[in-house]
Amino acid sequence: MSAVATGAAPARPRAAGFVVRVLHEPAALVGGLIVLFFIAVALAAPLIAPYDPNASDWMAIRQAPDAAHWFGTDDLGRDILSRIIYGTRASLAAGIVAIVVAVLIGVPLGLLAGYAGGIVDVLISRLADAFLAMPFLVLAIALAAFLGPSLQNAMVAIGLSATPIFVRLARGQTLVVCAEDYIAAARSQGIGPVTIMLGHVLPNILPPIVVQASLTMAVAVLAEASLAFLGLGQVPPDASWGSMLDVARQFLGEAPWMAIWPGAAIIVLVIGFNLLGDGCNDALSPWRGD
Amino acid sequence: MVSLLLRRFAVALPTLLLVSMLVFSLQKLLPGDPALALAGEERSPEVIEYLREHYRLNDPVPVQYAAWLGNLLQGDFGTSIRTRLPIGTMLIEKLPVTIELALLSMAVALLIGLPFGIIAALRPGSWLDYGASVFSLAGLSIPHFWLGIMLILLFSVHLGWLPAGGYVPFSENPLANLRGMAMPALVLGTGAAAVIMRHTRSAMLQALSQDFIRTARAKGVERRRIVLRHALPNALIPVVTLGTLQFGELLAGAVLTEQVFSIPGFGKMIVDGVFSRDYAVVQAVVLCTAAIFLLMSLAADLAYGLLNPRLRS
Numbered sequence: 001m002s003a004v005a006t007g008a009a010p011a012r013p014r015a016a017g018f019v020v021r022v023l024h025e026p027a028a029l030v031g032g033l034i035v036l037f038f039i040a041v042a043l044a045a046p047l048i049a050p051y052d053p054n055a056s057d058w059m060a061i062r063q064a065p066d067a068a069h070w071f072g073t074d075d076l077g078r079d080i081l082s083r084i085i086y087g088t089r090a091s092l093a094a095g096i097v098a099i100v101v102a103v104l105i106g107v108p109l110g111l112l113a114g115y116a117g118g119i120v121d122v123l124i125s126r127l128a129d130a131f132l133a134m135p136f137l138v139l140a141i142a143l144a145a146f147l148g149p150s151l152q153n154a155m156v157a158i159g160l161s162a163t164p165i166f167v168r169l170a171r172g173q174t175l176v177v178c179a180e181d182y183i184a185a186a187r188s189q190g191i192g193p194v195t196i197m198l199g200h201v202l203p204n205i206l207p208p209i210v211v212q213a214s215l216t217m218a219v220a221v222l223a224e225a226s227l228a229f230l231g232l233g234q235v236p237p238d239a240s241w242g243s244m245l246d247v248a249r250q251f252l253g254e255a256p257w258m259a260i261w262p263g264a265a266i267i268v269l270v271i272g273f274n275l276l277g278d279g280c281n282d283a284l285s286p287w288r289g290d
Numbered sequence: 291m292v293s294l295l296l297r298r299f300a301v302a303l304p305t306l307l308l309v310s311m312l313v314f315s316l317q318k319l320l321p322g323d324p325a326l327a328l329a330g331e332e333r334s335p336e337v338i339e340y341l342r343e344h345y346r347l348n349d350p351v352p353v354q355y356a357a358w359l360g361n362l363l364q365g366d367f368g369t370s371i372r373t374r375l376p377i378g379t380m381l382i383e384k385l386p387v388t389i390e391l392a393l394l395s396m397a398v399a400l401l402i403g404l405p406f407g408i409i410a411a412l413r414p415g416s417w418l419d420y421g422a423s424v425f426s427l428a429g430l431s432i433p434h435f436w437l438g439i440m441l442i443l444l445f446s447v448h449l450g451w452l453p454a455g456g457y458v459p460f461s462e463n464p465l466a467n468l469r470g471m472a473m474p475a476l477v478l479g480t481g482a483a484a485v486i487m488r489h490t491r492s493a494m495l496q497a498l499s500q501d502f503i504r505t506a507r508a509k510g511v512e513r514r515r516i517v518l519r520h521a522l523p524n525a526l527i528p529v530v531t532l533g534t535l536q537f538g539e540l541l542a543g544a545v546l547t548e549q550v551f552s553i554p555g556f557g558k559m560i561v562d563g564v565f566s567r568d569y570a571v572v573q574a575v576v577l578c579t580a581a582i583f584l585l586m587s588l589a590a591d592l593a594y595g596l597l598n599p600r601l602r603s
Contacts, residue, residue, distance in 0.1 A: 130305050130308035133305055145569070146316045225433055230549065274431055
């Protein structure tokens with residue numbers, strides 16, 4: 001979990017300007033197109049998958065890639081391409097739900113810590129530090145183990161593990177924004193703290209949070225694949241790239257294609273999110289005064 | 291310098307205490323009777339009674355936590371329901387294996403990350419720089435376990451050069467140990483190399499743009515000397531700090547690598563604990579990993595203080 005958005009100086013409340021800048025970043029464009037491609041694949045899975053992903057063909061067990069099965073078949077004679085297409089749903093859902101959990105918990109806590117200060121800040125910050133002291137994957141594995149193996153629990157585990165990053169980021173950005181004159185002006189007009197936080201601070205801290213969300217999506221997709229590889233994610237027979245790799249490990253000599261394609265899918269999607277995040281980060285740089 | 295360390299230590303201790311609370315509260319996520327859940331597959335009344343007694347499950351939660359923490363402070367992490375061994379003994383046995391893997395991976399990461407980061411900074415915009423960027427993006431995007439599987443496919447299944455898994459202690463047979471650790475170290479090291487390469491490049495670019503480098507150039511100092519004697523020592527300060535933190539990350543990253551290569555280390559211990567529902571083992575590994583992580587953060591502060599002349603004085 002080394003990729004962290006580095007927004008430091010006050011961002012300006014121009015989300016539209018941010019989007020325009022992102023569209024001018026080649027890395028963000030390429031990353032965005034990759035991510036859009038996978039979203040389209042996930043949505044159109046029933047239409048484009050050549051076979052039922054869970055249907056076994058006992059006459060085609062561990063069949064090498066050919067015209068009938070472009071990516072070959074697995075140990076139960078299931079079409080690997082169809083399973084990868086359906087597996088996109090698990091990976092994207094895990095990434096999206098995990099980020100939603102992390103943002104919905106982390107951003108309000110960070111906002112509150114940065115705005116309220118004092119003992120509230122100390123308590124929230126120390127709690128975030130304690131979470132951050134537990135390495136991301138180890139914490140996600142432990143949470144998934146205690147919650148029980150399922151895709152839903154894996155998503156929650158990954159989301160909770162990613163939460164402290166958003167607490168830290170939102171808190172830091174809130175501290176910067178709160179030092180601005182317009183916040184002092186809003187306070188002097190008697191505007192309440194909740195209105196200031198939601199109406200004035202939150203819109204200003206959103207761009208770096210969007211950047212961080214994209215970078216964390218890459219980490220979340222990797223984490224979901226890792227948990228599924230360990231048997232803590234999507235429960236068989238439903239397709240998941242990580243669990244496909246776990247099975248493939250047993251047949252490396254006889255059917256290497258079982259391992260190659262799911263891994264390639266993970267890499268391309270993660271590269272997409274990383275490029276999108278890096279591009280967004282570059283687009284954010286002028287606002288930070290870099 | 292000493293006061294800085296003491297201050298950091300004063301922050302680390304309560305953080306570790308909070309971590310212990312969080313790790314303890316993991317038990318509360320278990321559905322149903324915690325004694326039955328903690329017993330996992332084991333259903334004998336003696337074991338369930340032992341767990342109820344050991345974790346004081348009939349007492350209020352704060353009392354349970356105090357008893358659990360008290361045991362931990364005396365080095366008693368409980369007993370594994372799978373191996374029936376004291377978890378503390380298992381930790382002492384497994385930790386050196388993972389530390390060896392992390393050290394070898396760090397060596398790989400430094401051997402790749404440092405030179406390529408420096409070269410990329412010396413020739414920004416060149417194909418070498420782009421190559422380093424591509425490597426660094428790949429290092430951050432390729433799952434360790436997949437890279438491990440691919441290396442096994444190539445070096446073990448097809449070429450037969452290296453063993454696909456297993457562990458031979460260094461003290462028994464150094465060569466067999468290093469042959470067995472080569473692929474896992476490469477797998478784990480490439481991810482860390484990507485991070486070190488990125489930071490080395492940016493730190494070198496920053497150091498090379500400083501006034502003292504311009505002055506050295508103006509005085510006619512040769513380029514090699516400027517890079518090695520003037521820019522590099524300054525660029526290395528943040529990189530050493532980062533490398534220390536990366537060591538903590540490597541210990542965590544070992545979880546999947548050890549699983550793929552069947553290395554009986556710290557990471558495999560948590561996975562085995564998960565599979566056999568040996569929750570006390572899972573808690574112990576999470577807590578120890580966090581303690582090591584905090585220790586590495588302190589070491590990073592110490593390294594930064596020692597290398598930075600302004601802090602040293």
